[in-house]
Amino acid sequence: MSLVRPFDKLPTLNSAALLLVGTDEKQQQQLAEAILKEKKTFKINIHVATSLPLPAERDHIRPRIDLIAFLINIQSKYSLRNVEASLPHVDANFFLGKVCFLITGVGRMNHCSVEMNAVRKLGNLYCSPVIFCELDSEGIRVATAQRLVRMLQICAGHVPGISALFFSSLMKNSIDE
């Protein structure tokens, strides 16, 4: 039972690790598969968890996490509560650009049970970008996977001249302020 920390381990050469946190395991699986199918220049490790904290016993073999993506399904209030409960187990340094919120189920806006404002507020509160997508559609899943790979690449420090913190400041919405 420990905080997930961004800088407590050394990075591995030419690889990056992504942590997906969300209640819908099948969706996470599909997304992870889509990410692994993407063409990329570095190795990607994907870790999947339904909630945080991560179990302490296997901590020593876990690589350094470069990006945490929290999945929130707009049709399920539970998924939002779950993410909210997991957030305290994330080290504050992560919020310097290494966290994003992935809002899924946008394709069924009329069955929305999570308020959009609540989601935007969450992103604002934790200074992290909010990305909307619909993982049930294959095309959008692939597009989302591509976007995540790009963000991961930056968060892992593979793009010269662009840091995670700088990038998250670019992604910030001024409306939220």
Place this chain on the structure above:
Amino acid sequence: MKQRGNAKNPKQALHVRPSSQTDLSAWQIGERKSGPKTVDLKSTQKPEKEKQQSVSEQAGNNTEDYLEQALTYFERAKDHIPLRKNEVLQKHLATVETIALQRGLSPEGLDVLLNVALSGRLADTVNSRILKCLIPASIIAESSVVSAVSWLCVGNCSCSTQLLFLRWLIAMFDFIDHKEKLHALYGFFFCSLQDEKLCPYICHLLYLLTRKENVKPFRVRRLIDLQAKMGMQPHLQALLSLYKLLCPELVSITLPAKAKSYFKNSERLWKAAINTVRRRNQATSLTSQQLILDIGHPQSRKRKWNTQLILPACTMDTNKITRSKAIIHADILSHSESFPVEELQTFSQLLKNIHRLEFPSQMGSVLRNSLLLHYMNCVKDESIYLRLYYWMGQTLQEECTWYKIDNQQYEEEFKDFLDIVYKTECFLQEGFSSCEEFLYKSLPLWDGFCCRSQILRLVSWIPLSSFSEMKPRLCEPLAQLFFTSSLYFKCSVLESLKDLLQNWLNWHVMQLDIESDPKISPLNTTLSGLVNSVAELIHFVGWISTVALRLENNVTFLLYFILDFYETVCDVYLKYNLPLLVMPPPGVFYPALLSMDSVNLNQLCYIMYRYRTNLVAAKENELIKKTILQFKFSSQTYQEYNQYIMAMVGCLWTSSAFQKDIHPQGIRLDPEVLKKTRVQEVRNSFNIVHHPALMGYAILFLQQAWPEDKTLNFSLIKGRRWNWYLEYLYTQGLQGLKLFIESSINRVSQASQTKSDNVQIKV
């Protein structure tokens, strides 16, 4: 069937339906004849096309018989039929339901079922089941609707059935073949307003039916009374605002400017089935696409409510027979002298009849008709645009594929629709506010993938408004997508923003022309407002370009699109007469100057040449007029230009880039540092011979000039040969470089000097 129709509505014989419009129902009629029927049928021959299909439709023959039996059963039902333990009724009902939901019903079938459902002979549950499955395969005869309405007066049917019928009528409004008689019932519908439960639906129906001549003082009074009694109801407001639009002098009360939705969606119950039938019909025959289309009935002025992605057609098929029939039909109908739009085929016809044209009832149909678009452009009637925007806004929202995943299978259709909207915007040279609203609403949820090119093209037509309003709604979602998406996405965004800028500038030029005409008042944007918005847009693009170049490692392809944008920016003053010049940010200028590709360098040279031309012209204007101009370029712009030009000339010409560059973010380096790099002849490493983008040309030049020398001695290019080399570069198509060197570099002596100085524009 025909007999049946005639007995009740003798006038039905009047309508001549164009053959291509009733393919499916004609086939159904034909099939019925083959069975042992008691009814007389009008059509005797199966059309050829259907014969070919009949093989695949063999299985359907039995169901046709069943349907016919069911219809006969319902027609003959005279007395009250109990529902319970009535297997015959159940069976027939089930038959009707399955067939109707699969392939729709013919006009005659609809007539029978409507009558029986509203006559009150059956139980309420049966009535509502029947009403819910009344899906037209082609059209609905006006006479059936009129007789159905007449049942409402008898008062046999329950309130809930009446309500359902009204909803059905609203949903099916566009399928009704003519609406003249329905219009005659306007007063009847208006009287029903007092029923509190029916009121919202009646309002909706009246909203669809209302024409200018229906707006009467007593009706306005009645509506205002109702509003006082019931409170501010959105449906009453909708009707009142329509009245106000049509006759502003009669409605004096103020109404809220915009309501999001006036009416509840009535068609939800039938939409899926209509779509199924429509798609099936499309598959059956291409011409049957017109089945669902309104006949372009010239008199009615109502809003298009139905949201079908396939645009309604207002012209008839080119098929001659069809056309001639259409003309007869139009002749019968035309009471006043207005010219039926479906006859409008040529531009000369448009010119001859322009004074007596009326828009089709389905506003969406104008999108495909360039003649009507011409007409629309020249009448400049606000209400027409309102009708179009209303319809378009609804359609865009209903059919959008990314926040309604159920629509995804229809993505191709949605793309086509967006394409047509874009083409119309190009045709009218005008951005639609409904599209703007749609973009603002849907971009934050967009994944950057569905309909990418269509959406980005629509972005280029966003009307000019204040940028502070646009920024949070458009720029921020777009920037988020831009930073996380691929190189190609970035390039497409830049291209559409360039188009957006050009559209705004074109609009400004148009506005300048109009302003000379005092009758037409210019839009309420001032010149300074316009200058600010344009400048903000340019700064925004400069910002995202700088970041994108860093993200993508200064790739040539991206740089090309960025410089393309600045090719428009640098000419704003001379080409579009707008007193504004914005220099590219250093994050764009330096990557272009030091780029590895001669295309980028050449583009940059051309841009700097145009900046110079614009600035010189502005300076001259200032000097000539002597008066204090409202707008003049700040000294900062000149200063920035001078800094850039010094860096450029230092780089390309005088080999002193590292010493002379005075831009704070430039490439000036201390001699100490330069020494440490241990690069030989570091000074001239970016001149036109050694520049990485031009070195290839230098090598080719050396090979041609000294074929025997294999050492590639670049220092040979100097003096007279320097000039030859320049000529060689110009012949290689580097016209931008030529313009730049000829304008910005003042060569002391053409004969032998390589030393020269750049001309600065002094403030």
